[in-house]
Amino acid sequence: MMSQDDVHRLAYLEEAKELLADLEASLLELERTPGDADLLHKIFRAMHTIKGSGAMFGFDDIxxxxxxxxxIFDKVRNGLLGVSRELLDLSFHACDHIRSLLEPDNAGDAGLTAAGRMLLEGFRRYAGEDAAPADAALPAPQEESPGVARIYRLRIRPQGDILVTGNNPLHLLEDVCSLGECRMFVHVEAVGPLDDLDPEACLIWWDCVLRSPASRQDLVDVFLFVEDECDLTIDLLDDGCALDGEGVHKLLGQILVERGDITPADLENALSAQKRLGDILADQGLVQPSQVASALAEQSAVRDLGQKQADRQEKASSIRVAADKLDFLVDLVGELVIVQAQIRQAVDERGDPYLRGLAEHLERLSESLRDSTLSIRMLPIGATFAKFRRLVRDLSTELGKDIELVTSGEETELDKTVIERLSDPLVHLLRNSIDHGVESPAERQAVGKPAVGRISLAAAHVGGEVCITVADDGGGLDPAAIRAKAEQRGIIAPGADLTLKELYHLIFQPGFSTAKAVTSVSGRGVGMDVVKRAIDALRGSVEIDSERGKGTAIAVRLPLTLAIIDGLQVQAGGEYFVVPLALVEECVELARDADGQRRRIVNLRGEVAPVLSLREAFGLAGEPPSIEPIVVARVDGERIGIAVDRVVGEHQTVIKTLGRLYRDVDAFSGATIRGDGSMALIIDVAALVRREAQFEAGRS
Structure with missing residues (x-):
């Protein structure tokens, strides 16, 4: 059982990693717009939060x-230092160092400590400072958390001669109002008849209620230059931590006592009467009517601002949930879907109308629960895209290229499991685009291209899938070089008749590389093979489009989730199978030839597609029907027909992984449980097509 301190430390680790990701994204933006003051403030706040929370939870080294x-960044923010490539390089290394310090295994690592000291010396050299002692004392973290809206009471009493010194109190009030949402009440009881007024004397003063994320020091700084000409009182009414505003709304008497307008004894005596408190105090001469009105105004303002605070916090409230708990919930929903299908089948067999109604209601509820649970696991892919900006920056610098990464569709949502397993394939695609795709600045200018290369990373929903495209404006793929390499390695026969798309797909073969030399980036022929295997494991597909001299675009299509999918249930040889519905385009029927032989191609409105038989592919016994249903699916941009005995219908498929004994069976991506409790294998259509193509090639 973890202690409360351990829980807080784990929460800090998660928050710090998120802050580091935001920090890197802000630094990349700052590189493009060095004069953006808002970005500098954002960077400073992120560092301040990492520092303050780290000290609070025992991460003193961080x-x-x-x-x-x-x-250093405080000096940049104040205009004492400029933003340069050197500063940004140091800052990125600092992010990496903090990320290393967050790892529990690195605690007390002497090498890591030395690396941090060298980084800090680099920062100090940049700032023109002498090296500071390693054991310099760390200032105590501020108690106030940045970014949290608080409610303050300010009593602003300018002295009578403040106008003589050239200061205007109205300008101070404007500065206060600019810090947040403000309610002002002016006191004018000291103002006498017009004939007796001194035009150089300030006779009015203000009570103010302010809702702002600013700290107390920020409020004090507003009056920094008039501290001798103005009496200022600042009280914190709400620190922003209460979710429901409790403790903020106070009675009128409490407010007057807290502000020093009356004593507790005066309040006690006044409450013994039956009049309204404000009238009682005014009648007894303890307060001026304007003071009562001011206190009532504060009471109303605090109530309104506190309620807004509570409403905003309620809308923005969220909780962190451990990934394993969420995965367990998805598993439970999957079991519920299976049981619901079994209940539905049993009810259909009984034919009871009442039970059928209950079963239909259960089905609707289970579908809603399934969709809601899966939506919880859906995350925007933008966080993954943001990580690649740093990759493109560092790698292009290493290769002496100037490359701009443009992203779109960051809000596209995908299952968290898919996102986690998608990171490595995208890294390989980007590295290939940077190394092989985009030319050097000199080569680009020689052919009339801009010196700065461009790589675009885009995501979009396409039907029931997500399509992620990595495109560059480089030299494109060289079909002749690909063919020569493939023939040299014996992947294809010399002079083999291949379409351009088939030729491009040869780059996914294991060990295939057209690089002339092996570098630290590429050339060993493992990158694209890794991409293809990873995408296939995710039940996705890859399409390549390239034009020589113009660039290359690689589109990756993936299912939205790996847990529960919609499938088309089919039957062949007495066995049941499931084809992912996202791959299915249509179903047609095809009669056998006059001699009873199965047709191996089908003409679909002028487009010819090959047909493979599940019976033949899996060696299933029995006689096929005279008219075979054909499930038309699209794999790697090509149409393929799958001949079956019967199309059962759509099936809500809960994916169960196959055991270790079936690890090498590449034609199936998993299994599911049917309504009657029997198993149905989920077909990996892409793997099945490749297996049949290899079998046909070997037979010929």
Missing amino acids: AAFTHDVET
């Missing part, structure tokens, strides 16, 4: 390191 980096 707090000390981040404090020194924060000091």
Whole structure:
């Protein structure tokens, strides 16, 4: 059982990693717009939060390191230092160092400590400072958390001669109002008849209720230059931590006592009367009517602002859930879907109308629960895209290229499991685009292209799938070089008749590479093979489109989720199979030839598609029907027909992984449980097509 401190430390680790990701994204944006003050403030706040929370939860090494980096950026924010490539390089290395310090295994690592010290020396050299002692004391973290809206009471009493000094109180009030949502009440009881007024004397003062994320020091700084000409009182009414505003709404008497307008004894005496408190106090001469009106205004303002605070916090409230708990919930929903299908089949066999109604209601509820649960696991892919900006920056610098990464569709949602397993394939695709695709600046200018290369990373929903495209404006694929390499390695026969698309797909063969030399980036022929295997494992497909001299686009199509999918249930030889519905385009029927032989191609409105038989592919016994249903699916951009005995219908498929004994059976991606409790294998259509193509090639 974890202690409360351990829970808080784990929460800090998660928050710090998110802050580091945001910090890197902000640094990349700052590189493009060095003069953006908002970005500098955002970077400073992220560092400040990492430092303050780190010190609070015992990560003193992180707090000390981040404090020194924060000091440098404070100078940048104040215009004392400029933004340069050197500063950004140091900052990215600092992010990597903090990320290393977050790893539990690196605690107390002497090498890591030395690396951090060298980084800080680099920052100090950049700032023109002398090296500071390694054990410099760390200032105590501020108690106030940045970004949390608080409610303050301000009593602003300018002295009578403040106007003589050239200061205007109205400008101070404007500065206060600019910090947040503000309610002002002016006191004018000291203002006498017009004939007796001194035009150079300030006779009015203000009570103010302010809702703002600013700290107390920020409020004090507004009055920094008039501290001798203005009496200022600041009270914190709400620290922003209460979710329901409890403790904020106070009675009128409490407010007057807290502000010093009356004593507790005065309040006690006044409450013994039966009049309204404000009238009682005014009648007894303890307060001016304007003071009662001001206190009532504060009471109303705090109530309104506190309610807005509660409403906003309620709307923005969220909780963190451990990934394993979420996966367990999805598993339970999957079991519920299976049981619901079994109940539905049993009810259909009984023919009871009442039970059928209950079964239909259960089906609707289970579908809603399934969709809601799966939606919880859906995450925007933008967080993954943001990580690649740093990759493109570092790798293009290493290769001496200038490349811009353009992203779109960051809001596209995908199952968290798919996103986690998609990261490595996308890294390989980007590395290939940077190394093989985009030319050097000199080569680009020689052919009339801009010196800065462009790689686009886009995501979009296409039907029931997500399509992620990595495109570059480089030299494109060289079909002649690909063919020569494939013939040299014996992948294809010399002079084999291949379409351009088939030729492009040869780059996914294991060990295939057209690089002339092996570098630290590529050339060993493992990158694209890894991509293809990873995408196939995700039940996805890859399409390549390239034009020589113009660039290459690789589109990856993936299912939205790996847990529960919609499938088309079919039967062949007495066995049941499921084809992912996202791959299915249509179903047709095809009669056998006059001699009873199965047709191996089908003409679909002028487009010819090959046909493979599940019976033949899996060696199933029995006689096929005279008219075979054909399930037409699209794999890697090509149509393929799958001949079956019977199309059963759509089936809500809960995917169960196959055991270790079936690890090498590449024609299936899993199994599911039918309504009657029997098993149905889920066909990996792409793997099945490749297996049959290899079998046909070997037979010929």
